Amino acid sequence: MESGAFLDVIPIILNHLDLKSIVNLAQTSHFWQNQIYNNLKLWPKTIELPYIGCMDNYVGVHNTLETVIDIKLWSMIRPPDDPKALEKILTKMASSTASIRRFTFVETVNFKNFIHTDESLRLTALLFPSIRQISFEGNLLSIRGIQYIAMSCKKLKHIEFYQCNTIDIRNACRLFNTKEHQEYLDRLFIYHGFWSKYLIKLPSKDDLSFMALCQRCGLYFNELKNDKEMLCLYHPGTYTGFNHSSSAFSCCSSNTPRYSSTLGCQYTYHNKYSNESSTNQKHYYELHDGHPEYMFQKYTDVKFVLRCSERRRLDKCYRKWNKNQ
Ligand SMILES: [Zn+2]
Ligand SMILES: [Zn+2]
Secondary structure (H helix, E strand, O other), X not given: OOXXXXXXXXXXXXXXXXXXXXXHHHOOOHHHHHHHHOOHHHOXXXXXXXXOOXXXXXXXXXXXXXXXHHOOOHHXXXXXXXXXXXXXXXXXXXXXXXXXXXXXXXXXXXXXXXXXXXXXXXHHHHHOOOOOEEEEEOOOOOHHHHHHHHHHOOOOOEEEEEOXXXXXXXXXXXXXXXXXXHXXXXXXXXXXXXXXXXXXXXOOOOOOOOEEEEOOOOOEEEOOOOOOOOOEEEOOXXXXXXXXXXXXXXXXXOOOOOEOOOOOXXXXXOXXXXXXXXXXXXXXXXXXXXXXXXXXXXXXXXXXXXEOOOOOOOHHHXXXXXXXX
């Protein structure tokens, strides 16, 4: 059985099987179990965490929770009642060395409606060192949690800071100001609530030397990569109307008020802001008020299912969590 020629074809055979067949095969003998569990490249590159319910049913007055779950718009759904829900799941996943190794090559983790704590970030850094994107959302995390990710996940392309009101974004950005992150990082999205727009201290060259703010899309982009790939989404057309049902961009008829929007319908190169202190943050607030599941895709590739949608606000969650403390 374990002769050289046979071992050579094993990876080829395994590559033709789907995950279910691989798991079934692993259960047939110790030989196959070893072959399969030690071949980490066989495991899926994408992991979906289980959905374990949310704090309440509210997803806006126009939609039901069932519909929103059905179309997988997780950024609309409030997190579970238990603020430690995510760290509990990840603790189980990290319960043995074998299971920690198993996720080494995972590139995408769908965290669904969970939000991170420092402990869940520590476990994410341990379990999934190859992830390409991470969302730091809300006030349950601190700079310590972000540090775990910056130290371990060196292949991050996309980073989001969404309504992180308890951390200094500039300090957080400095953690990613390394040669390794410079190679992969290509998008940094920072979003604060409209009312806190005067309080934000945006990162500068001193914090993240290779990233710059784009005056067109309002995202931070990697200056070293900008001439190689067009990653800036924009609308070449003009916008007519103003918060009126027939308002739209002339290029693609997107951005009808209350429909989820994306940043644009065409790609070009990012355009560096010449004077970052004069940024029009109100403009970006409107531009960036979409869902991460859609926002960064080209408008023409996207079909929106819901009318009237809003990304979850966590204020109510904090009130409840603080009361239970
Ligand atoms: Zn357009
Ligand atoms: Zn841009």
